[in-house]
Amino acid sequence: MEYKNILVEERDGVSVIRISRENKLNPLNVETLKEIKDAVSRSDSPVIITGSEKAFSAGADIRNFSGLKPETAYHFATEGHDVMDYIAGCDRIVIAAVRNYALGGGFELALACDFRIANREAKLGLTEVTLGILPGWGGTQRLKEMAGTGKALLLTSQGKMISGEEALSLGIVDFLADDPFEEAMKLARNYTGSPLKAVGMIKSLIRSRASNPYEDEKEAFGKVFETDDAREGVSAFLEKRKPVFRGR
Ligand code: COA
Secondary structure (H helix, E strand, O other), X not given: OOOOOEEEEEEOOEEXXXXXXXXXOOOEOHHHHHHHHHHHHHOOOOEEEEOXXXXXXXXXXXXHHOOOXXXXXXXXXXXXXXXXXXXXXXXXXXXXXXXXXXXXXXXXXXXXXXXXXXXXXOEEEOOHHHHOOOOOOOHHHHHHHHHOHHHHHHHHHHOOOEEHHHHHHOOOOOEEOOOHHHHXXXXXXXXXXXXXXXXXXXXXXXXXXXXXXXXXXXXXXHHHOOOHHHHHHHHHHHOOOOOOOOOO
């Protein structure tokens, strides 16, 4: 797939996806989301999604909303959900490095990632209600899971923006940093050379919404013993040497 809205590079074993729209506030259209999904799917290493100096993303491209009818709006939401669910469900660690604005759909994209790193002054929020609409890419549920029902309702029903610092205190952001991208690189490097199959299974279990996650854990524990890295990790311990994991 040819990318028109993102830049992708490999850096120190980490896939870096930079949203790069013609407007530095990085409004998101479905084409951009599909490019992000494609880039994540092609990576077999940890992934960082980031934006510009000015914004991770100021949300869905509002220009696309003027002609929407109920059916086309539903389709637009479905396409967004597909991408967010893919990021949340894939077996790679995906980190959002957020500088300044992450609003509306941009915030929903960050919420779908596994970790969020933001600068103290970042402005984050599901602000859709200020346009008379609502979040349609999974934001209501993901924000509720992180901040709890009351806070999520308060913030979303008033379209409030909060700072990186407030988001950290609410458990929405995982780390604050003056340079969120460099901090994300540090975090991502913890996963290079790690047993990525086991990491992927751990992500899937911890993010699971399945009705019987304990059963899934037992199955995953069985499956992990099919991997080369499990054999390597256990042998290395017994042979008193450092394991060399290959992600297989
Ligand atoms: N979609 C499309 N265009 C957007 C946009 C979005 N989500 N957010 C900003 N833009 C555009 C503006 O229309 C403006 O375009 P122009 O230069 O052609 O006039 C440009 O980006 C700069 O925005 P501006 O509002 O002038 O910048 P600002 O620094 O004064 O304010 C924001 C920044 C982010 C606070 C403000 O742009 C904003 O509130 N954006 C919408 C946020 C939102 O509601 N997102 C949820 C969408 S579902």
